[in-house]
Amino acid sequence: ETGVTQTPRHLVMGMTNKKSLKCEQHLGHNAMYWYKQSAKKPLELMFVYNFKEQTENNSVPSRFSPECPNSSHLFLHLHTLQPEDSALYLCASSPQGRETQYFGPGTRLLVL
């Protein structure tokens, strides 16, 4: 068990839907991350939060909206997505932004 949980594990949505992904870490870490993993491509870092403050946004389209209400929870709000946004979305956490990151199991997203 990695101590990082994600829900839902699978999600199918239409391009006009609004949905949210949830991540929770039970490790007492202060940094949390969202990554996108597509087939045959490196993990793409999307957002970084340190102590609830967003410290990095890697030119992610505005149809992805992150929220970090506290150091243990991270959300990714989705709206008007495109089929090319279909991927595995991974959440990770680390102690105070140190390099060792612990990943959740991911949410497999399919946009129709």
Place this chain on the structure above:
Amino acid sequence: TQLLEQSPQFLSIQEGENLTVYCNSSSVFSSLQWYRQEPGEGPVLLVTVVTGGEVKKLKRLTFQFGDARKDSSLHITAAQPGDTGLYLCAGEDDYKLSFGAGTTVTVRA
């Protein structure tokens, strides 16, 4: 983002054989990490190498960090079906990780 290239992209071997996976970059990293990801799960950290030339052993897995801290290799001895998975390398610099695309390893029983 610094580019890491992993080779080969796919590797299929028989149980008991040895295999080596490579991770190369033109950039220098403070440390390099190896992860294994199984289907339907997130990546799990296997090891972190920090010093140029460092060799770390984890049971049947041997990890090496290049002298110039730009490349790394993962060697598995006597592979078992449980070693099947996607192996990812990630270079760390200034507390940021850059990932390779991964090597998919399949060990046939």
